Amino acid sequence: MPISVLNREVFSEAEAARLLRVSQSTLNYWLEGGVRRGRTYRPVIRVEPKGERAPVTWAEFVEAGLLRAYRQRQVPMAELRNFIDRLRSAYGIPYPLADRRPFIADRQLVHAAQDAAELDPEFCLVAEVRGQFVLTPPSAEYFHRVTWVDNEAVAWRPHDVPESPVRIDPDLRFGKPTVHGISTEAIWEHADGGESEDEVAEAFGIPLSDVRWALAYEIPLRSA
Numbered sequence: 231m232p233i234s235v236l237n238r239e240v241f242s243e244a245e246a247a248r249l250l251r252v253s254q255s256t257l258n259y260w261l262e263g264g265v266r267r268g269r270t271y272r273p274v275i276r277v278e279p280k281g282e283r284a285p286v287t288w289a290e291f292v293e294a295g296l297l298r299a300y301r302q303r304q305v306p307m308a309e310l311r312n313f314i315d316r317l318r319s320a321y322g323i324p325y326p327l328a329d330r331r332p333f334i335a336d337r338q339l340v341h342a343a344q345d346a347a348e349l350d351p352e353f354c355l356v357a358e359v360r361g362q363f364v365l366t367p368p369s370a371e372y373f374h375r376v377t378w379v380d381n382e383a384v385a386w387r388p389h390d391v392p393e394s395p396v397r398i399d400p401d402l403r404f405g406k407p408t409v410h411g412i413s414t415e416a417i418w419e420h421a422d423g424g425e426s427e428d429e430v431a432e433a434f435g436i437p438l439s440d441v442r443w444a445l446a447y448e449i450p451l452r453s454a
Contacts, residue, residue, distance in 0.1 A: 236325060238287060240291060257294060275294060310353065395409050396447045410436065412434050
């Protein structure tokens with residue numbers, strides 16, 4: 231049987247960190263766990279560590295996109311690990327946050343898992359508001375970055391601008407960011423070589439708006 235896209239090894243750890251715009255040491259800690267202040271922490275994303283600089287699967291990359299939403303906070307590793315373990319057990323899958331169901335169909339289950347894990351409210355995925363379970367801002371941001379097909383995460387928007395058509399799709403250009411199938415890196419290289427936006431659009435046979443979105447994504451990435 232063909233391997234699920236979620237289990238496909240797509241990126242090196244360094245490339246995944248670059249695309250997520252987090253430090254490699256941070257991503258490695260999420261994937262592999264580590265020792266902090268004399269205490270050993272298990273991974274948050276992986277069930278078990280895989281070893282030094284193991285390739286990053288698509289599911290691991292997508293789940294790291296959720297932790298990215300909390301990157302300006304001190305994410306409580308032990309609490310999150312406990313919470314994700316409960317979701318793994320409930321769904322019987324290793325990467326429950328690369329699945330659409332916790333965010334749409336099973337918010338009550340997620341809320342119960344948060345309570346059981348004693349997850350700090352600041353890090354919850356779901357909140358109860360007037361008797362309704364709604365996504366918290368970080369989880370809503372993550373949910374809307376992902377393209378979902380049959381409950382699986384099949385693409386992810388790396389650009390912070392919600393209207394951006396830039397996507398990372400493991401089935402396109404080896405997982406490089408694209409605009410409607412055209413690599414944003416290739417578009418940037420043409421523009422960096424001195425071509426006008428109109429000339430780049432003509433060279434690739436794409437609308438001018440696609441060129442501008444690609445450059446709006448690539449330029450800050452390269453100046454960081």
